[in-house]
Amino acid sequence: MPKSFSVLEFYINDLNFPINKPPRANKYDYGRLLVQGGDNPYSGALLLSIMTAIKTGIGIGYVLTSNKNSLAILKDYPEVICLTELTQLKKIITDNIVIVSGPGTSDIDVHDSFLNLLTNHKNTSVLDASMIQSIKYKKFLHPPIITPHEGEASKLLEIPSKKITNNRSKIAIQISQKFNCITVLKGLNTIICDGKDIYKCMHGSTNLAKAGTGDVLAGLIGSFLSQGLNPINSCKTAVGLHGYCGDLFKDRNFSAYELVNKIAQERFSLSPHN
Numbered sequence: 354m355p356k357s358f359s360v361l362e363f364y365i366n367d368l369n370f371p372i373n374k375p376p377r378a379n380k381y382d383y384g385r386l387l388v389q390g391g392d393n394p395y396s397g398a399l400l401l402s403i404m405t406a407i408k409t410g411i412g413i414g415y416v417l418t419s420n421k422n423s424l425a426i427l428k429d430y431p432e433v434i435c436l437t438e439l440t441q442l443k444k445i446i447t448d449n450i451v452i453v454s455g456p457g458t459s460d461i462d463v464h465d466s467f468l469n470l471l472t473n474h475k476n477t478s479v480l481d482a483s484m485i486q487s488i489k490y491k492k493f494l495h496p497p498i499i500t501p502h503e504g505e506a507s508k509l510l511e512i513p514s515k516k517i518t519n520n521r522s523k524i525a526i527q528i529s530q531k532f533n534c535i536t537v538l539k540g541l542n543t544i545i546c547d548g549k550d551i552y553k554c555m556h557g558s559t560n561l562a563k564a565g566t567g568d569v570l571a572g573l574i575g576s577f578l579s580q581g582l583n584p585i586n587s588c589k590t591a592v593g594l595h596g597y598c599g600d601l602f603k604d605r606n607f608s609a610y611e612l613v614n615k616i617a618q619e620r621f622s623l624s625p626h627n
Contacts, residue, residue: 355522355544355552355553356550356551356552357552357553357554357555358553358555358593359554359555359593379412380412380413381412382412383410383411383412383413383579384411384413384451384578384579384580384581385413385414385415385450385451386403386406386413386414386415386450386452386572386579387414387416387436387442387450387451387453388402388406388415388416388417388452388453388572388575389417389418389452389453389454389464390402390418390453390454390456390458390481390482391418391419391422391456391457392457392459392460393419395456395457395459396418396419396421396425397457397565397568398456398457398482398568399416399418399426399456399457399568400422400425400426401456401565401568401569401572401609401610401613402453402456402568402571402572402575403416403430403433403572404430404572405568405569405572405573405576405613405616406453406572406575406576406579407430407432408613408616409573409577409616409617409620410576410580410620411576411579411580412579413434414430414432414433415435415445415450416433416434416436417436417437417439417441417442418435418437419437420437422435423435439466439467439470442467442470443470446470446476448474448475448476450476451476451477451478451575451578451579452476452478452479452575453478453479453571453572453574453575454467454468454471454478454479454480454481454484455479455480455481455483455485456481456482456568456571457482457568458483458484459482459483460483461483461484461486461487464484468484468487468491472491472492472493473494474494476495477495477497477498477578477584478497478498479498479499479500479571479574480498480499480500481500481568481571482505482567485499485501485505486505486508486509488509488534489509493533496533496534496535497535498534498535498536498537498574498584498587498588499534499535499536499537500537500539500571501528501536501537501539502539503518503521503538503540506524506528510527510528510531517538521538521540521544522544522553526548526551528546529547530548533548535548535584535585535588537570537574537588537592539567539570541557541558542555543596545585545588545589547584554589554592554593554596555596556593556595556596556599557592557596558596560602560603560604560607561595561599561612563608564609565608565612566599566612569595569609569612569613570591570592573591573594573595573616574587574588574591574592576591577590577591594616594619594623595612595616598612598615598616598619599612601619602615
């Protein structure tokens with residue numbers, strides 16, 4: 354039986370949110386995050402992920418993407434460090450850079466060299482979109498976090514989506530145990546599982562069933578990892594806040610871009626440290 358949680362319980366009762374920093378804190382104390390992805394024509398997904406991370410408190414943000422995407426990102430976010438070649442990443446990669454891989458990717462094969470680099474380091478990573486499937490044939494030195502919706506989980510396990518809809522908790526456990534990962538199975542009452550413990554979010558609705566919201570969630574999980582939360586707490590905090598903010602829109606239409614700004618606002622107003 355999964356343990357239910359809400360974002361308010363987690364913020365106020367557990368006090369695990371990474372707000373307090375030493376008076377002499379610098380940008381490195383707030384964490385480094387790299388987002389890789391943005392294949393044509395999905396460059397907006399990459400932007401949503403890195404924008405979310407920046408607005409929720411990371412110290413340094415990087416992207417690994419095309420020259421065209423880099424120019425577009427720099428127009429609005431000049432603080433982002435844009436890498437366009439894998440050799441550039443090789444020069445800076447260390448185990449304390451959190452990597453979000455996948456927003457806006459469509460063909461996993463073209464990213465094989467990147468995956469080889471990632472799997473040779475102990476970086477904490479979040480795998481989204483097509484990069485989720487890499488856990489079937491790549492061995493990660495550090496268990497990754499994966500963020501599948503039911504269709505992606507169906508492809509991962511090679512079973513019909515209907516079997517997942519009716520057995521979400523069991524499927525999340527199965528994925529985590531089979532592939533040695535933390536699974537964030539998106540959907541109504543998103544499930545989080547590390548292969549042993551399982552959690553069900555009490556926030557979220559069909560409001561979030563629209564393009565871009567998953568990219569926002571991937572960036573949010575990465576943001577909290579960068580700022581010092583452990584993987585499970587990062588997932589719980591991100592999923593809870595993401596769903597809670599979706600609920601705030603109620604029946605009003607909203608865009609993924611608007612969701613980012615709402616999350617940035619609520620991230621600070623809910624924190625017991627502020």
